[in-house]
Amino acid sequence: MFSFQGFIDLPLVWYALIATAVFLYVLLDGFDLGLGILFPFAPSEKCQDRMMTSIAPFWDGNETWLVMGGGGLFAAFPLAYAILMPAFYIPIILMLLGLILRGVSFEFRFKAHDRSKKRWGYVFHLGSLVATMTQGMILGAFVQGISVTGRSFSGGPFDWLNAFSVMTGVALVAGYALLGATWLIMKTEDVTQAWARKCTGYLFWHVAFFMGLVSLCMPIMDPRIRELWFSLPHFAYLGIMPISCIILFWLLWRDLRHQNEYRPFFLIQGIFLMNYIGIGISTWPWLVPYQVTFSQAAAAPESQSLLLVGAVIMLPVVLAYTGYCYWLFRGKSSHESAY
Amino acid sequence: MILHLDPALLARLQFAFTISFHILFPAFTIGLASWLAVVEWRWLKTGDETYRDVYQMWVKIFAVTFGMGVVSGVVLSYQFGTNWSVFSDKVGNVLGPLLGFEVLTAFFLEASFLGIMLFGWNRVSPKMHFAATVTVASGTLVSAFWILSANSWMQTPQGFMIGDDGLYYPTNWLAIIFNSSFPYRMVHMVVAAYLTTAFAVSGVGAFYLFRKKFTRQAKVMFAMAMLMAVFVAPLQLLFGDLHGLNTFKEQPVKVAAMEGLWETQKGAPLVLFGWPDEGLETTRFAIEIPKISSLILTHSLDGEVRGLKEWPADRRPPVAPVFWSFRIMVGVGMMMILTGVFAVFLYWKKRLFDSPWFLRWCMAMTPAGFVAVLSGWFVTEIGRQPYIVFNSLLTAESISPVAGIHVGLSLVAFMIIYGLVFGAGIYYIVRLVAKGPVPEADTPYGGHGITKPPIVSDAVKASGGDHV
Numbered sequence: 001m002f003s004f005q006g007f008i009d010l011p012l013v014w015y016a017l018i019a020t021a022v023f024l025y026v027l028l029d030g031f032d033l034g035l036g037i038l039f040p041f042a043p044s045e046k047c048q049d050r051m052m053t054s055i056a057p058f059w060d061g062n063e064t065w066l067v068m069g070g071g072g073l074f075a076a077f078p079l080a081y082a083i084l085m086p087a088f089y090i091p092i093i094l095m096l097l098g099l100i101l102r103g104v105s106f107e108f109r110f111k112a113h114d115r116s117k118k119r120w121g122y123v124f125h126l127g128s129l130v131a132t133m134t135q136g137m138i139l140g141a142f143v144q145g146i147s148v149t150g151r152s153f154s155g156g157p158f159d160w161l162n163a164f165s166v167m168t169g170v171a172l173v174a175g176y177a178l179l180g181a182t183w184l185i186m187k188t189e190d191v192t193q194a195w196a197r198k199c200t201g202y203l204f205w206h207v208a209f210f211m212g213l214v215s216l217c218m219p220i221m222d223p224r225i226r227e228l229w230f231s232l233p234h235f236a237y238l239g240i241m242p243i244s245c246i247i248l249f250w251l252l253w254r255d256l257r258h259q260n261e262y263r264p265f266f267l268i269q270g271i272f273l274m275n276y277i278g279i280g281i282s283t284w285p286w287l288v289p290y291q292v293t294f295s296q297a298a299a300a301p302e303s304q305s306l307l308l309v310g311a312v313i314m315l316p317v318v319l320a321y322t323g324y325c326y327w328l329f330r331g332k333s334s335h336e337s338a339y
Numbered sequence: 340m341i342l343h344l345d346p347a348l349l350a351r352l353q354f355a356f357t358i359s360f361h362i363l364f365p366a367f368t369i370g371l372a373s374w375l376a377v378v379e380w381r382w383l384k385t386g387d388e389t390y391r392d393v394y395q396m397w398v399k400i401f402a403v404t405f406g407m408g409v410v411s412g413v414v415l416s417y418q419f420g421t422n423w424s425v426f427s428d429k430v431g432n433v434l435g436p437l438l439g440f441e442v443l444t445a446f447f448l449e450a451s452f453l454g455i456m457l458f459g460w461n462r463v464s465p466k467m468h469f470a471a472t473v474t475v476a477s478g479t480l481v482s483a484f485w486i487l488s489a490n491s492w493m494q495t496p497q498g499f500m501i502g503d504d505g506l507y508y509p510t511n512w513l514a515i516i517f518n519s520s521f522p523y524r525m526v527h528m529v530v531a532a533y534l535t536t537a538f539a540v541s542g543v544g545a546f547y548l549f550r551k552k553f554t555r556q557a558k559v560m561f562a563m564a565m566l567m568a569v570f571v572a573p574l575q576l577l578f579g580d581l582h583g584l585n586t587f588k589e590q591p592v593k594v595a596a597m598e599g600l601w602e603t604q605k606g607a608p609l610v611l612f613g614w615p616d617e618g619l620e621t622t623r624f625a626i627e628i629p630k631i632s633s634l635i636l637t638h639s640l641d642g643e644v645r646g647l648k649e650w651p652a653d654r655r656p657p658v659a660p661v662f663w664s665f666r667i668m669v670g671v672g673m674m675m676i677l678t679g680v681f682a683v684f685l686y687w688k689k690r691l692f693d694s695p696w697f698l699r700w701c702m703a704m705t706p707a708g709f710v711a712v713l714s715g716w717f718v719t720e721i722g723r724q725p726y727i728v729f730n731s732l733l734t735a736e737s738i739s740p741v742a743g744i745h746v747g748l749s750l751v752a753f754m755i756i757y758g759l760v761f762g763a764g765i766y767y768i769v770r771l772v773a774k775g776p777v778p779e780a781d782t783p784y785g786g787h788g789i790t791k792p793p794i795v796s797d798a799v800k801a802s803g804g805d806h807v
Contacts, residue, residue: 057454075439078431085420103410314443
């Protein structure tokens with residue numbers, strides 16, 4: 001039996017690893033869920049085919065990061081997993097059902113014709129929408145805190161449902177849709193691309209509005225967060241985040257007018273990163289907000305050590321072949337034989 | 340309507356339902372991925388387009404089943420937390436890393452290379468494509484390795500200690516991963532997956548041969564599947580027996596339930612059929628062969644086999660489902676072996692591909708593997724009850740603090756959505772089978788924008804462009 005506990009802060013390393021896995025999930029599945037949200041509004045069936053083709057080789061790998069996040073939480077922080085999952089019982093079940101419907105509609109839509117093809121397109125949209133909405137609501141409920149007694153969740157089944165979590169749900173729908181639209185600008189041409197640009201211009205304002213709203217609500221709702229962000233000297237260096245967010249939004253606005261194809265997608269990712277770090281700072285060091293810290297929830301050092309060996313060897317390999325797949329299917333998605 | 344919404348019972352029902360649904364897909368895709376790798380290798384080796392036609396038909400079926408397997412698997416990885424949070428908290432230290440390793444070593448591998456398998460035809464060289472197929476096939480096996488390791492640990496837990504806080508702590512990882520029932524379970528399950536695929540493929544091949552369609556491709560499917568039936572189905576009997584002996588040593592109460600044996604006795608009979616009655620604590624209307632159970636389990640006619648009455652009633656698994664599932668599994672296995680015997684006989688008579696009764700028989704055997712896999716899982720999982728971790732943690736003490744109504748409603752939702760998904764999946768698979776191994780020269784793959792490599796259109800020209 002071995003343990004690295006004497007050499008490194010294992011819970012901290014695992015906190016960082018899982019936070020990274022969840023963020024990668026948000027970025028990667030974010031754009032393909034967003035594409036699903038925009039799907040029925042596409043100008044033609046041909047456009048929809050292009051959209052589907054642009055993510056078909058990737059969606060499965062993208063979704064794996066969600067399993068990595070959930071499985072990693074179970075492995076590295078079983079106590080947090082055991083408290084959070086029952087707390088979000090209903091939205092998690094709804095999210096899973098949404099992901100099921102959306103996952104199978106890829107395969108089924110490819111094999112269907114005419115009317116049923118259209119139907120699977122709507123199923124794809126509905127599944128994506130439900131999955132995104134519930135993820136956003138889970139996030140909103142998470143930052144508000146969770147009732148815990150002993151080692152388990154002790155709140156009610158609808159604790160997760162309130163005005164703030166509905167708002168974060170809608171905000172995430174807009175955010176993912178914007179990620180999806182900028183992905184389409186990068187991966188498509190002509191009609192689809194022009195339409196995606198229009199979507200981006202429209203969603204841009206929604207996302208900016210919601211991000212401002214959430215940033216306002218969180219310190220107002222919770223004195224701990226207010227204290228953290230608005231006291232000196234925190235204010236000085238934490239201020240970098242909102243300021244860089246504003247700069248990224250400005251660059252995005254400029255790119256949309258100058259027809260840049262690749263940068264918008266990466267600018268949005270930058271905006272997501274800033275917000276993600278912001279939420280991380282606000283909830284630090286809680287893994288179950290205001291109840292259990294990440295070091296209290298940590299699995300036995302032996303368990304975290306064993307899995308760390310696996311992660312250190314496998315994660316670079318996973319990233320390498322994920323990168324290889326994205327490189328292999330680079331270029332514009334097409335309806336015709338461009339591939 | 341279940342009036343008394345018992346969350347423990349509903350959580351068990353929900354898990355049983357979602358995992359039974361899920362396991363059908365891995366059982367099929369583990370075998371199918373390996374078989375596709377062999378088919379593609381034959382194509383690269385011989386240049387015979389028949390193999391490529393077969394590959395391209397089955398890879399689409401693979402995609403549909405793999406997709407359903409992935410989405411139903413994601414559900415399971417979250418269900419440990421939603422329905423079994425106390426279990427997750429207690430054994431997280433031990434099982435967490437095993438499941439984590441599955442994601443790290445297998446999940447990503449399969450998901451990423453599946454994209455190349457399906458859409459990479461003219462983006463990579465045929466050799467690289469073959470490498471992708473082999474990678475996906477290995478991924479499915481690695482996945483099975485970790486899942487079965489975790490499952491086996493719950494059956495035969497070792498290499499751990501229970502702390503003062505009631506949590507399980509690992510003391511020996513090798514003992515946990517390679518626990519005593521794991522090797523048997525791994526071999527038995529992977530071979531079961533191969534047989535499941537073989538019988539599904541032979542059923543389709545038999546259907547084409549019967550209808551005299553796609554004969555060239557059908558012979559490849561049928562012959563390869565029959566090779567599995569001839570050589571592997573009897574081997575499975577041996578592996579199953581070894582697994583049974585291990586269970587007899589580690590979980591004698593499960594074996595007693597499988598055998599429907601209530602009294603401990605020397606020279607125990609083999610109960611062929613009967614009606615286990617838990618109220619009367621006896622197996623009624625039993626048809627028995629004297630002393631054979633002792634012979635199988637102890638390799639001696641007078642060996643002692645412990646009966647169910649050795650354990651208190653609340654420490655026994657439900658007898659009837661275990662008893663019946665076991666008989667179904669063994670019965671289907673025997674029919675598989677019989678199929679192999681028929682195949683050898685017909686091959687010798689040079690009638691393997693054209694005796695209508697045998698083709699009909701093989702068509703009827705198409706779902707055989709699925710039935711056997713499911714009933715085998717029922718034996719092993721129901722047989723572990725009332726424990727979730729055998730002899731250590733009770734199932735009833737492992738559930739989440741959630742109300743029965745929520746578990747019940749989500750069970751209903753899963754049943755509806757899974758019914759829809761499964762129905763549609765079956766429908767599209769049947770349509771792919773009906774269409775057959777027709778190379779689509781100029782239409783993009785599945786009609787969605789990714790064309791086949793130029794070699795496909797050459798193949799169509801070579802064969803006159805008409806396969807129907």
